[in-house]
Amino acid sequence: MTEKRDYYEILGVDRGADAAQLKAQYRKVALKYHPDRNPGDKEAEDKFKEASEAYEVLSNPEKRQVYDQLGHRGVEGMRNGHSGGFRDFDDIFSSFGDIFEDFFGFRNSRQGGRSRARRGADLRYDMTIEFMDAAFGKETEIELEKLETCGTCKGTGAKPGTEPEICSLCNGTGQHVRTQGFFSVKSACSRCGGQGRVIKEVCPQCRGRQQVVTRKKVDIKIPAGVDNGQKLRLTGEGEPGAGGGPPGDLYVFLHVKPHDFFERRNTDVVCKIELSFIQAALGDEVTVPTLKGEETITIEPGAQPGDTVRIPDKGIVSLGNGLPGDQIVELVLKTPKHLSKRQEELLREFSQLESEKFTSKIKRIFKVGSRKAAK
16 A cells, blocks of 8 residues: 655645645645646546645644644544545535635536535615613514525426526536646636526526515514614525525614613613702702613702712613613703792892802901911
8 A cells, every 4th residue: 555645745835834825835736736637647636636635634723733743544543434535526626616716717517517605695684773672672573675595496497397407518517618728718608607507498486596586574682782783693594595505694783762861871871850959959859760660869968960870770781791780860950940929039038148158258268368468
């Protein structure tokens, strides 16, 4: 049995090569020995398979670590007794087809021209919710238009009872090949568009497009604590993939309506209450609304406009740790506009007392100042 060559030697890289260097060198070696560029060359085929096996191991951090420690024996052990390497070219192309197609322009002609699987497109849905729904969460339902795989033809694009036929122009490869010197240039087949198959009788529902526009209802669970501008991701609720690829995702962007009384600041909730001159001067107990009912707060005597009273744990829960913020009550002094005669008399009397108090204080200041000057 021929002893296997060192994987690093096969790819022509040092043992400390990073992922980018490995990939670049594999592309170079694979391009050189690619079977489509070396038809009928058994030695080139063997070297192509050898390079692919080396890259398959070294590009996987776990396998590479085992190989560095135990060599080929360790890798064989990881394969649980299988022969190792790739079984055939289809096995190689299924693993690294993206490298050949994206960088070399190759496709696996052995797959009969089937299109490469592609993930479906993501969808966006903008949703407006109430302030309280954002605070406490809500389960609801939305309806949106999206593409779905045609149910009549099951995504084949062909009329039920018929099947797409192999393209007679490219024989199912989906490609035209032109030889220029030592190189073969491939392009998509003009008849089948690179699919390798043509539809003789199209599906009457989707008209051969394989997908149809439908309206679908989707259940949405809005978690407590979401904020304006945040988005929810619903995996697999986007548009279907092509060529057997997975569907995309649905992103729901949330727009929270402002509240008439509450304002959100992170997880805290802020509100304003008006106090009369008397309440601010003498203090009082005031009942204020919170997100979870009413609470009574104490206004200390001598409260000033802009002072705040904090009510712990009456805010909005955090999406991060589930802990609630506080409610902050801002005090606003309300000046009465319409006074009765008696109220006006009392306020004037109060003003007079304040004026006398102020005058007396000024006199004391000047009196103390005069004594210090005399000394």
